[in-house]
Amino acid sequence: MTIPAERLDQIAHRFAELEARMASGTLEGAAFIQASRDYAELEPVAKVAADLQTTRGEIAGLEEMLADPEMKAMAEEELAAIKERLPELERQLAVAMLPRDSADAKPAMLEIRAGTGGDEAALFAADLYRMYERYAAEQGWKVEPISMNASDIGGFKEVVANVTGTGVFAKLKFESGVHRVQRVPVTESGGRIHTSAATVAVLPEPDEVDIRIEDKDLKIDVYRASGAGGQHVNTTDSAVRITHLPTGTVVTCQDGRSQHKNKDKAMQVLRARLYEAEREATQGAEADARKAMVGSGDRSERIRTYNFPQGRVTDHRIGLTLHKLEEVLAGPGLGELVDSLIAEDEAKRLAAMSE
Secondary structure, eight states, X not given: OOOOHHHHHHXXXXXXXXXXXXXXXXXXXXXXXXXHHHHHHHHHHHHHHHHHHHHHHHHHHHHHHTTSTTTHHXXXXXHHHHHHHHHHHHHHHHHHTSOOOTTTTSOXXXXXXXXXXXXXXXXXXXXXHHHHHHHHHXXXXXXXXXXXXXXXXXXXXXXXXXXXXXXXXXHHGGGOEEEEEEEOOTXXXXXXXXXXXXXXXXXXXXXXXXXXXXXXXXXXXXXXXXXXXXXXXXXXXXXXXXXXXXXXXXXEEOOSSOHHHHHHHHXXXXXXXXXXXXXXXXXXXXXXXXXXXXXOXXXXXXXXXXXXXXXXXXXXXXXXXXXOHHHHHHSXXXXXXXXXXXXXHHHHHHHHHHO
């Protein structure tokens, strides 16, 4: 895909304009926040565009030198080397200019629930949570548990956590769906391989200005928190259940000893769920296009299988199999899967633009 010179000039002009506005010291409040976001979004595009402009200029200069017999041999050699770089720069700029999901830069709410498989599914849900914790640490992100419903043998029936950092949702959004595990459970004495599953949902966490929730739309119940197996973990009514009446969305939180903190965490989860529902309703054709690329992320869709006997992980949406299961669960291998999913998404969107 060849980017016209006029488009490169437009990008350079817009970036210079934003730089001048940011440096002027006249922006305040919402205007400054919006300009900062625009600048951060345009900066990587402007950098690649400038590199491309420079490279094209060098090529034009070397092509002029071909007319000089004394310079021709050197110019031909340099020209060949520079022209090799040109297609990759064109591709990088095309990718950088692709329309971005407005939620890509946001933190995310990570929800993991045990599916079919009983205790083994709960243990697998805990394995997935640890995998994401390790991957997040590698990325320099922070993971804060919001709610954990533990099983009797150390797994999770459900775990919800907030993940903050740079580009969290952009990298984790394709993790939503059904994750399947094939292995011999620790509770299985006969050594037979079982198949279990857990569902993962990754929701962008909105700013408070992104979604407003009216107090009159909420029903808030408090009750006594209980732990695994039903035993009481405290003697006060600190657990909170919030029902959003217009949508019927229900969120509970009982992990903290403070009713106030549990309410804050539950509201955090509620905002994320309502924001995601609103995004899905408004994205329309764009959402349908993404579903066709790397799967819908719907929780009913099996997206990945972790096969312990064969030490492999297969992502069914892009047909990628890695024979490095331990590395994936440890974090680094997950990065390879995430990068492949992002690359596939970009490739499909570039292809759609050139049709």
